[in-house]
Amino acid sequence: MTKAGYHAxxxxxxxxxDVRRRYKIPADLAACHTATIGGYVIEGHVPAADVTTLLRQRPKALGLSVPGMPLGSPGMEPANGEVEGYFTLLLLGEGRRRIFARH
Structure with a gap:
């Protein structure tokens, strides 16, 4: 996030x-990091580019989540370069979500 110009x-x-409950993050989408920015919650290893797109588009949503810790997501880049496909999900509230980005 720092490389993308964000200051955490x-x-x-x-x-x-308690933090996840306050921001209405569904338990099945919980990950290892929770952040807030611009009125949105960011859960897990969400790419900075997705956060930038979220802030530019300003959709009616709670925020973004990358559940788990997929190989190749920010902070989870293995030395051998192995990656797995994953989705960034847009949290719509009441447990609803949709795919925001594919990686």
């Missing part, structure tokens, strides 16, 4: 359950 403030927490 890090807050270390032992348990993100």
């Amino acid at each position: 403030q890090t807050v270390l927490m032992d348990d993100l359950t």
